[in-house]
Amino acid sequence: MNTSGASSLSDTKIFTIASTTVNLVLSLPINSYTVWLIATGAGGTLEAELLPLNLAVFEILFCLLSSFRFLTMIFTSVDFLSLFAKAFLWSGRPVLQCCICVEQFLAVVHPVLFLRYKPLRYKMTLSVLTWTVIIGLSLFYTLLSGINFLVYVGECVVLMLVMLFCYFSVLVALKRPGPGQGAKGRRNNVKGRAFLTILVITVSFLGTYFFWCVVILSSLSSWSSHYRKVLTRISTTVTFACGFIQPLLQLRKAGKLSCLKGN
Template identity: 45%
Template sequence: MYSINIILGLPTNVYILWLMVTGAVGTMASDFFALNLTVCEILYCLSAVLNYLNDYLFNDTLGVGVAFFMGFISIGRPLFQCCICVERYLAVVHPVTFLKYKPLRYRVGCSCLCWMVVLGFSMLIALVSTVLSNMIIFLLLNLSLWFSIQLFCCLTVLWALKRPGPGEGEREGEGMNKIKLRAFRIISVIMVSMIVSYLPLVLLLWVTVSCDSG
């Protein structure tokens, strides 16, 4: 798993980051949360080196470092994904509010707050990593929260895209033009990917907590 992260994950995310940074300024604003998500993924991929060393040296300090970087994947990834989903939700369901907070400075401020949360909770994970039960409960609450928000946003956006826009009527057969149909398919793929990624882990953690309490 560590080798896959380094060999496949690291080059892919670095390439994605390069495409975003060298892209047009206009796309930088719309993909700002995705850029932060990519940085978070790169930092986690680099932490595979600590995992290798910890497997062979069994050093307590390295173990804490490994637990700290776990926060980037268990907290950072769902948090920035959640920001992307909320942004798309506002753009589709509440376009006036989206246009009000569309300037890049709002995304920068939100991203700074998210990084503070990621770093703070990563330190917390490193502290409670020695107590397995605390670690499981913490991850369960975290994943359940972000999973619920993302699922709500995705389902709401899909429902809104299904409805015909003003003046569209039923001209497209399903009340959805080609642009909406493309967005509908993309968001459907994202939602399925999210369910496959998070739902089994959330259920596994729930079962683990239930067995421990029983």
């Protein structure tokens, strides 16, 4: 019985070390390169790409925070930081993804309002507010672990509804003929890029947080620990993989992916 428990614990440690290491080795360079592209103007103007820049910075911070998962295997005193890193991912990525979808929605459906708040000072204010919300939610999920499951599911549902609203609104706008024929092609390109961005982010969100919601709900049910462990590993793998989606979109937009050149 003890041998089985030790083997199970060893398997968990091996998976944690392997998944975190792969994420650090792959995600950290590609997100750092994305930050460099945006900061130097190669990936677009700063005011136009500020939210993707924030998401890339977030992914870098998460990669660094996830290293505390190694330390928890040795020092239990850093367990709080490991929990905070997990909560940071839970709250940060979906909030920033939702903000990007809303921005694309405004650019297509309400262009006048979008241009009014396009200056950098407004987006910097939005960034500060967004990071305040992310840190607040992260602390909430870390400190109040006993009641945060249903709150987290509720957060995911709300953000999912907002993303789906943006998706279908842009889809309708994409099929609607524009008022002017001269700029129709350019306008349709803007709509098409916005639609693709929202579609990819929404699918990424659904794929990632659907599994985590199932994991959370399974922990409240009578599912066996084996199935919960399998679900957790699947969720972790999908979560790490989805961290590459936004950087790949930025690289495609900057023309750095020869196989996926942007229009």
